[in-house]
Amino acid sequence: MxxxxxxxxxxxxxxxxxxxxxxxxxxxQSATAEFWFAIASIALIAALVLVAKLVARK
Numbered sequence: 564m565x566x567x568x569x570x571x572x573x574x575x576x577x578x579x580x581x582x583x584x585x586x587x588x589x590x591x592q593s594a595t596a597e598f599w600f601a602i603a604s605i606a607l608i609a610a611l612v613l614v615a616k617l618v619a620r621k
Contacts, residue, residue, distance in 0.1 A: 592600075
């Protein structure tokens with residue numbers, strides 16, 4: 564039991580030796596990603612307009 568307590572006491576400082584967190588550098592969007600984002604944005608706006616017209620009828 565003493566060895567277990569000694570091992571736990573020795574293992575406690577180990578997390579303090581962890582490496583600092585390095586934030587990832589964001590990558591630039593490609594032209595393809597921007598194209599599909601534009602298409603999705605237009606589709607979302609069209610769907611919102613359609614829903615607004617359907618709700619306004621009632």
